[in-house]
Amino acid sequence: MRIIIIIIGFAIISSASYSQVLGISASKLASISATTAVKNQVEFEPGFGYYWATKYYDENGKLQELSAEGDSIHVFQNMAFRITYGITNKFETGLLIASDMSSVSFGLKYHLFSINSFSGGIMSGGTFANESDIVAVNSGIFGKTVSLATGLAFSNEFSEKLSLDFDFQYQCIRDYDVSYSNDFFANAELSYIFNNTNQVIGGFSYTSNNHTHRYDGHNNQLLTFNLGAAIMTGKMFEIVFYTPITIVGKNYDRLNGLNFALTIFIN
Numbered sequence: 001m002r003i004i005i006i007i008i009g010f011a012i013i014s015s016a017s018y019s020q021v022l023g024i025s026a027s028k029l030a031s032i033s034a035t036t037a038v039k040n041q042v043e044f045e046p047g048f049g050y051y052w053a054t055k056y057y058d059e060n061g062k063l064q065e066l067s068a069e070g071d072s073i074h075v076f077q078n079m080a081f082r083i084t085y086g087i088t089n090k091f092e093t094g095l096l097i098a099s100d101m102s103s104v105s106f107g108l109k110y111h112l113f114s115i116n117s118f119s120g121g122i123m124s125g126g127t128f129a130n131e132s133d134i135v136a137v138n139s140g141i142f143g144k145t146v147s148l149a150t151g152l153a154f155s156n157e158f159s160e161k162l163s164l165d166f167d168f169q170y171q172c173i174r175d176y177d178v179s180y181s182n183d184f185f186a187n188a189e190l191s192y193i194f195n196n197t198n199q200v201i202g203g204f205s206y207t208s209n210n211h212t213h214r215y216d217g218h219n220n221q222l223l224t225f226n227l228g229a230a231i232m233t234g235k236m237f238e239i240v241f242y243t244p245i246t247i248v249g250k251n252y253d254r255l256n257g258l259n260f261a262l263t264i265f266i267n
Contacts, residue, residue, distance in 0.1 A: 020169050020185050021125040021149045023094030023107035025084050029226045029242045029259075030205045031165040031187035034121035034155040036111050037086035042266040043094075045082040051075070051257030057249035059218070066253075074253055082261075103129035109153070117157040123169075124150040147173040151185070161193040184208045189226060197232035205244065220251040228259070238263040 025043055027033040037043055053074045055063050066072035084094035090111040097104050107125030129145040151169030158164065166188035173181040189203025202225070209220040228242020240261045246254045 020171065021107045021109075021123045021151060022096040022105035022127060023082055023084060023125060024092060024109045024123055025094070026165075027155070027163075028165050028189045028191050028199070028201045028230070029203065029228050029240065030244075031189040031203060032109070032121075032123060032151075032153040032167040033165045034111060034119040034153045036090055036092040036109055036121070037084050037094075038265075038267075039086045039089050040267070041086045043082070043084040043263055044266060045084075045261050045263045046079065047082065047259065047261035048077075048079045049257060049259045050077045051255045053253035053255050056253045057222075057251065059251060061221075061248060061250045063254060076257075101130075103127055119155050121153045122151075123153060123167075124148075145173060145175045145180075147171055149183075162190070164188070164190050179212050181212060182210045184210075191230075199230040201229060201242065202227050204247075218251055220249075222249040222252045223247045224255075236265050238265075 021032070024032060025035075025037045027035070053066070054072070055065055058064050066074060079099035080096055081099065082094060082096045084092055086092045092109050094107050095104065096107070105125060105127040107123060109121055109123040112120045112122055126149065127145075127147045149169055149171035151167055153165070153167040156164045167186070169185040171181075171183040171185070172179070173183070184207075186206045187203065189201055191199040191201040193199055205224050205226055207220070207222045211218055211220070224244040224246050226242050226244050228240065231239045233239060240263065241259065243258050244255065246252075246256075
């Protein structure tokens, strides 16, 4: 059976899996907030992710060993850089660039409304990569795979310390001019502020990849629980780290790992 490796590094390194709208700001871990970056402010964020798996979920959602010997492991690590700019009080744009230049992503987010403590936003973006799942010959820099994604983000402030962000996204992927996958993503996270500015955060992320090409005509699903924290070290710096804990899946590796990011705010 063909083992599928798809990495879930939603917030900071997901350029490797062409996942979701990238390059835009997030106030928590994987979920996208409805609000945008401060006008004329730049967010520069290097991020690193490290994952490993010794088992995978098969077509029926059953856990299987990666090999008959039971001693195989899949390891994935990557570093990426996010640059986000607040164009206006309601509009931002950004880039996410993999450190090995294997992919470049761009994103846009617009704050639609705020009603009391509830707000909504819309986002869109795309990823260009020079690696392909179904074509062996390289077609040049960022000429292999193109993904386009769009979605809605919502935020609600229950109190000064407790808040919720959740988003829904749709994505289509074309691999070397061939329709490859139609995907759906959903993220929801709750955070509690302590020591005035720091956050402890927990929530869920769901991914569904619906492959359309005959070479890879299957459905992948994964549900993870995200647990982490965001630590403000001053007005200019924020450290974010979290681990995704796999709950259930289908045609996915059962991943263990850690994400880390340092956000630098430049006025």
